Amino acid sequence: MVTSKIIGAVEIGTSKVVVLIGEIVNEKTLNIVGMGVSSSRGVKKGEIIDFNAASDCTHAAIMAAEESAGVRADAVYLAQSGCHLETFFNDAEVTVKSSDNIVHRSDVRRLLSEAKSKQLPEYRAIIHHIRNGFILDGMPIDDPEHMEGHKLRVGYWNIHGSVQKMSDSIHIINGFGLQVEDLIVSSLASGKMVTTDEERKAGVLVLDIGSGSTDFVLFKNGYVVYSGVVAVGGDHITNDLSIGLRTNAKLAEMLKVKNGKATLEPKSKNDKVMLIGDLTIGDRSISRSAVCQIINARMDELFKLIRGDKHIAPLFSNRELASVVLTGGASKLNGIEDLGEKVFGLPVIKGENPSWVASDLASPDFSTALGLLYFGFSYKDESQFTEQRKQTKLIRGMKQLLGF
DSSP, X not given: OOOEEEEEEEEEOSSEEEEEEEEEETTTEEEEEEEEEEEOOSEETXXXXXXXXXXXXHHHHHHHHHHHHXXXXXXXXXXXXXXXXXXXXXXXXXXXXXXXXBOOHHHHHHHHHHHTOOOOOTTEEEEEEEEOOEEETTEEESOOTTOBOSEEEEEEEEEEEEXXXXXXXXXXXXXXXXXXXXXXXXXXXXXXXXXXXXXXXXXXXXXXXXXXXXXXXXXXXXXXXXXXXXXXXXXXXXHHHHHHTTOOHHHHHHHHHHHOBSSOOGGGTTOEEESSSSOOTTOOEEEHHHHHHHHHHHHHHHHHHHHTOTTTHHHHHTTOOOEEXXXXXXXXXXXXXXXXXXXXXXXXXXXXOOTTSOGGGOXXXXXXXXXXXXXXXXGGGOTTTSBOOOHHHHHHHHXXXXXX
């Protein structure tokens, strides 16, 4: 008997809303059957600031995706971003109880419970408990059950967010008559799409550079060991160009996309580009070097800000990372890899979505939404990446707290 489940992936971004519809067949195959994209309104730096405007554009994207798929989603996986997200590390250690020092399931359960026991204020809620590897008597172990030892330790990176901020986005989905199955932090979703198992084991920093913010996630030894959000993105470059070149945001964006480059080239310092390009009233020539200098300054600032993060800087100093991968819409800037290599001192590449993705979804703009579908499809197999939670309980609790 063929069974199927229709799931939706929704990313409410600063510049656009992306919705994908996927069909899971017999819990073995994921087919992408629908897509909807709309310009975003009411969202700033990844956070909702105008509920009605954000609802309208999100509902438009969901409707377009469901119409193209010809089916309605049974459940939605919803991306979370914004500077309200925070992280902390918490670990625990237990003594193996059995007289023969064999680790039993009860030892593991007791350890995991203690490692996840830290309480948060009522206005904060855990989104992900991300388990790092077990350590048995000082040795890293993937699965300690049935092994012999005395002391068992494990640690978690915990990502938590504002209940109010998360509830706003959930409420938007509920307003369209859909239920949110789970919340996924954007950087984890996109990071999973644009890196390989080998890269995550070797150590890789993924930067998802969006319009309003940059989400990042750090993998080491195959585990997520840190994530965060910086309130700087592609829109900040556009704004800098608009101010520096005395033009409007629309033309500044066109300049950035068409003629912008994140690196400086002295040999082209005398090159000129046209502001509009059609010789109409208001069109004028602009120094290409000026455009690139403005872009370079903002991107250099962003990369140095992330490299200098107190959790990331030691890994660069100790040469514990192998590469940096860029994704998100602003990662398409020309020369961005060269600037990244100069700042990070590591190979920097533009991430690519998996080969099974259709050509119309190959753009880094879709990495997060594709990652959401991936989580919806394979969450049960991702216990080491991020442990499954009773998310419906969390979501129900937020609904009760806020009265919707």
